[in-house]
Amino acid sequence: xxxxxxxxxxxxxxxxxxxxxxxxxxxxxxxxxxxxxxxxxxxxxxxxxxxxxxxxxxxxxxxxxxxxxxxxxxxxxxxxxxxxxxxxxxxxxxxxxxxxxxxxxxxxxxxxxxxxxxxxxxxxxxxxxxxxxxxxxxxxxxxxxxxxxxxxxxxxxxxxxxxxxxxxxxxxxxxxxxxxxxxxxxxxxxxxxxxxxxxxxxxxxxxxxxxxxxxxxxxxxxxxxxxxxxxxxxxxxxxxxxxxxxxxxxxxxxxxxxxxxxxxxxxxxxxxxxxxxxxx
Amino acid sequence: xxxxxxxxxxxxxxxxxxxxxxxxxxxxxxxxxxxxxxxxxxxxxxxxxxxxxxxxxxxxxxxxxxxxxxxxxxxxxxxxxxxxxxxxxxxxxxxxxxxxxxxxxxxxxxxxxxxxxxxxxxxxxxxxxxxxxxxxxxxxxxxxxxxxxxxxxxxxxxxxxxxxxxxxxxxxxxxxxxxxxxxxxxxxxxxxxxxxxxxxxxxxxxxxxxxxxxxxxxxxxxxxxxxxxxxxxxxxxxxxxxxxxxxxxxxxxxxxxxxxxxxxxxxxxxxxxxxxxxxxxxxxxxxxxxxxxxxxxxxxxxxxxxxxxxxxxxxxxxxxxxxxxxxxxxxxxxxxxxxxxxxxxxxxxxxxxxxxxxxxxxxxxxxxxxxxxx
Amino acid sequence: xxxxxxxxxxxxxxxxxxxxxxxxxxxxxxxxxxxxxxxxxxxxxxxxxxxxxxxxxxxxxxxxxxxxxxxxxxxxxxxxxxxxxxxxxxxxxxxxxxxxxxxxxxxxxxxxxxxxxxxxxxxxxxxxxxxxxxxxxxxxxxxxxxxxxxxxxxxxxxxxxxxxxxxxxxxxxxxxxxxxxxxxxxxxxxxxxxxxxxxxxxxxxxxxxxxxxxxxxxxxxxxxxxxxxxxxxxxxxxxxxxxxxxxxxxxxxxxxxxxxxxxx
Numbered sequence: 075x076x077x078x079x080x081x082x083x084x085x086x087x088x089x090x091x092x093x094x095x096x097x098x099x100x101x102x103x104x105x106x107x108x109x110x111x112x113x114x115x116x117x118x119x120x121x122x123x124x125x126x127x128x129x130x131x132x133x134x135x136x137x138x139x140x141x142x143x144x145x146x147x148x149x150x151x152x153x154x155x156x157x158x159x160x161x162x163x164x165x166x167x168x169x170x171x172x173x174x175x176x177x178x179x180x181x182x183x184x185x186x187x188x189x190x191x192x193x194x195x196x197x198x199x200x201x202x203x204x205x206x207x208x209x210x211x212x213x214x215x216x217x218x219x220x221x222x223x224x225x226x227x228x229x230x231x232x233x234x235x236x237x238x239x240x241x242x243x244x245x246x247x248x249x250x251x252x253x254x255x256x257x258x259x260x261x262x263x264x265x266x267x268x269x270x271x272x273x274x275x276x277x278x279x280x281x282x283x284x285x286x287x288x289x290x291x292x293x294x295x296x297x298x299x300x301x302x303x304x305x306x307x308x309x310x311x312x313x314x315x316x317x318x319x320x321x322x323x324x325x326x327x328x329x330x331x332x333x334x335x336x337x338x339x340x341x342x343x344x345x346x347x348x349x350x351x352x353x354x
Numbered sequence: 355x356x357x358x359x360x361x362x363x364x365x366x367x368x369x370x371x372x373x374x375x376x377x378x379x380x381x382x383x384x385x386x387x388x389x390x391x392x393x394x395x396x397x398x399x400x401x402x403x404x405x406x407x408x409x410x411x412x413x414x415x416x417x418x419x420x421x422x423x424x425x426x427x428x429x430x431x432x433x434x435x436x437x438x439x440x441x442x443x444x445x446x447x448x449x450x451x452x453x454x455x456x457x458x459x460x461x462x463x464x465x466x467x468x469x470x471x472x473x474x475x476x477x478x479x480x481x482x483x484x485x486x487x488x489x490x491x492x493x494x495x496x497x498x499x500x501x502x503x504x505x506x507x508x509x510x511x512x513x514x515x516x517x518x519x520x521x522x523x524x525x526x527x528x529x530x531x532x533x534x535x536x537x538x539x540x541x542x543x544x545x546x547x548x549x550x551x552x553x554x555x556x557x558x559x560x561x562x563x564x565x566x567x568x569x570x571x572x573x574x575x576x577x578x579x580x581x582x583x584x585x586x587x588x589x590x591x592x593x594x595x596x597x598x599x600x601x602x603x604x605x606x607x608x609x610x611x612x613x614x615x616x617x618x619x620x621x622x623x624x625x626x627x628x629x630x631x632x633x634x635x636x637x638x639x640x641x642x643x644x645x646x647x648x649x650x651x652x653x654x655x656x657x658x659x660x661x662x663x664x665x666x667x668x669x670x671x672x673x674x675x676x677x678x679x680x681x682x683x684x685x686x687x688x689x690x691x692x693x694x695x696x697x698x699x700x701x702x703x704x705x706x707x708x709x710x711x712x713x714x715x716x717x718x719x720x721x722x723x724x725x726x727x728x
Numbered sequence: 729x730x731x732x733x734x735x736x737x738x739x740x741x742x743x744x745x746x747x748x749x750x751x752x753x754x755x756x757x758x759x760x761x762x763x764x765x766x767x768x769x770x771x772x773x774x775x776x777x778x779x780x781x782x783x784x785x786x787x788x789x790x791x792x793x794x795x796x797x798x799x800x801x802x803x804x805x806x807x808x809x810x811x812x813x814x815x816x817x818x819x820x821x822x823x824x825x826x827x828x829x830x831x832x833x834x835x836x837x838x839x840x841x842x843x844x845x846x847x848x849x850x851x852x853x854x855x856x857x858x859x860x861x862x863x864x865x866x867x868x869x870x871x872x873x874x875x876x877x878x879x880x881x882x883x884x885x886x887x888x889x890x891x892x893x894x895x896x897x898x899x900x901x902x903x904x905x906x907x908x909x910x911x912x913x914x915x916x917x918x919x920x921x922x923x924x925x926x927x928x929x930x931x932x933x934x935x936x937x938x939x940x941x942x943x944x945x946x947x948x949x950x951x952x953x954x955x956x957x958x959x960x961x962x963x964x965x966x967x968x969x970x971x972x973x974x975x976x977x978x979x980x981x982x983x984x985x986x987x988x989x990x991x992x
Contacts, residue, residue, distance in 0.1 A: 219904040258463035301905025
């Protein structure tokens with residue numbers, strides 16, 4: 075908060091905190107948690123077919139699957155931001171009567187098994203779906219088994235992460251800045267664009283990263299709603315699943331690729347994941 | 355000398371609003387160039403009043419008019435949103451946008467109006483210069499000192515040449531040193547601002563310095579208004595009396611003799627009659643250890659010391675009696691007399707020291723108690 | 729309080745151990761009558777079977793359980809290729825029934841099975857939704873551009889066999905999706921999301937009114953053979969052999985024929 079620190083500007087100097095070592099009731103389970111997370115990854119690294127890796131990576135099928143995965147996850151995240159942020163704003167800032175119901179709806183994809191989500195998407199947007207049938211008969215548009223379907227399936231399962239993160243940040247942010255903006259003559263849209271959104275930008279980024287990560291790893295909804303066809307709908311997770319049957323080595327290699335790509339991107343954005351909330 | 359461009363619109367407000375428990379019921383008017391201070395204790399409804407004028411709080415009833423524009427009219431169902439009111443607000447915590455530089459903060463309103471960035475920044479820079487923080491234009495609010503932030507907030511509001519300026523405790527967040535110098539600056543800017551300005555504060559000195567007219571707000575109602583000096587000279591409520599630091603009594607006067615409501619009689623020099631207030635400065639009260647020998651002061655009575663307190667460079671002695679009174683004496687005198695609680699003392703006051711003024715009927719409704727609250 | 733601390737890990741450990749997969753020989757609590765019948769088979773027998781055997785083997789399983797109270801038959805239906813891979817990874821199965829000799833051969837080569845017997849054959853058939861939105865009437869129609877076709881993935885027997893059919897008919901079919909197993913293809917047809925799918929004849933039969941079958945001429949059709957074998961490392965070897973024998977018996981053959989399988 076501005077102005078309350080007076081003329082003295084030294085208050086921005088950091089405190090020296092005592093670096094406490096973790097008490098053993100916390101350290102023990104923490105170590106277990108780390109081991110639990112590390113061991114499967116270690117298994118991947120140990121059993122990876124390092125010698126045949128370059129050849130596998132050169133396989134156009136692998137490159138196709140990776141390209142498709144990265145593209146669809148990014149598109150899904152963009153779509154989630156576009157429609158999810160406004161929804162988060164509605165949930166946080168308005169007093170609509172159906173808000174609790176709306177909030178439950180938003181968290182539904184989190185608890186729904188992904189395959190069930192995929193079936194539901196079919197029933198909505200499939201050729202005989204409640205909306206899909208009109209898309210098909212009026213515009214000749216079919217969505218299942220297309221890359222669009224991949225993006226939609228990934229958006230469906232990953233968007234809740236973004237919405238929940240952004241809604242939390244909006245609730246925590248100070249409404250008075252928006253009042254100040256209004257007093258300066260800014261319309262509500264301008265206020266949202268130039269004050270509200272910038273103040274929760276870190277959370278939007280954090281939510282988008284979570285969303286992207288979830289979308290990248292999506293399998294059940296994708297394979298059910300979008301199907302499996304190399305180049306169009308065969309994302310990396312699906313490619314791994316298929317490869318597992320015939321060539322476990324290839325499956326491991328694909329998993330490694332996905333792992334490395336994910337780690338690189340998530341590490342680049344690691345600060346944004348942890349720090350959420352308005353600009354301090 | 356007006357800041358050119360501000361429309362010369364007068365404020366005429368009749369505000370009825372509900373504020374957590376009590377009702378705000380205020381008639382407020384201000385002409386262009388006038389600075390009205392709304393003074394009151396915390397919880398009196400000052401901020402709510404300001405927020406209704408700003409359009410951030412809906413009226414329960416009433417009307418707010420600025421010049422020939424109607425901002426609020428409850429019976430007619432009119433409510434203009436804050437962004438269309440063309441008012442400027444300086445908030446208590448300044449509320450400078452933390453993600454924008456000081457320059458962009460000031461330019462914000464101009465850009466919201468559609469001005470191009472360069473032109474907006476130019477105007478913003480001029481105003482930052484005017485308030486004296488042009489060297490901090492590129493800094494972000496967290497890097498500004500309290501005084502600098504206050505000035506940026508003022509510039510941000512004034513750059514838009516609003517029709518009405520509202521200031522919510524503009525100096526409250528500052529330490530004493532900064533407050534002193536900024537008060538003078540603020541007075542200067544308010545003088546050069548052409549429209550009406552409403553300053554809300556709980557600081558009596560601030561109100562006295564900044565205001566052309568003072569309105570005292572207590573529990574949602576205006577209990578006294580007038581020129582600052584007049585209000586200070588003739589307080590009408592215990593709160594104002596305590597702010598100004600005088601003893602205040604109510605009573606019935608008959609030809610100079612005032613029978614006080616709480617007991618006791620005082621002789622005043624003026625020959626007023628009827629229901630009156632009597633104001634007595636603590637420094638005009640003399641204390642004696644013994645019953646004083648007859649002398650010129652016409653008022654003498656006795657009481658028991660209930661407390662002593664250091665106030666500035668004086669000692670304020672609280673005495674119960676008929677009437678109770680606060681007396682200011684020097685520390686040396688207090689020491690010499692060896693005053694302590696439960697001691698009996700005698701007070702003498704010259705009749706000419708009493709300020710007696712009639713209680714006007716419509717001003718008597720607010721809680722006007724006797725004496726000076728601790 | 730200290731005793732309470734120990735109780736928690738103890739309970740956790742007990743739960744984990746109890747939930748562990750089939751313990752050799754004794755039944756791990758999965759159903760079955762209490763008393764051990766004379767002469768007896770008991771316990772669970774885990775059968776890995778091709779997806780196309782879902783209905784028929786389901787029936788056979790129930791009949792087997794009725795004949796051998798004390799035995800529970802557990803099935804894992806999936807693409808034969810996936811099952812073969814699972815067995816290679818050491819999955820604790822007792823019996824493997826594959827929809828192709830290729831997958832069985834790989835299991836035999838790894839030493840997990842020996843002496844497989846072919847017990848059925850299955851030919852391909854085109855399945856279309858009852859409304860037939862694509863207007864498919866023959867095999868050649870599948871090559872028409874703009875039609876949405878679902879096929880099994882090439883690694884699965886139904887995918888490989890379908891490809892054989894296309895080779896025989898000298899047509900090129902471009903699917904919109906490659907199902908993980910034949911039931912996934914069937915599901916896509918049933919939901920009406922595709923215009924046609926190439927599945928086994930038995931699948932069309934099993935789906936009943938939910939799909940319409942369009943026959944493939946015998947000279948263009950291809951079939952696949954279904955071998956079955958008890959696995960060498962079967963946890964319940966006795967019951968495994970008994971089940972295999974049952975499938976190969978007259979009773980078993982009857983069920984399979986009714987389902988639409990051809991004799992081997």
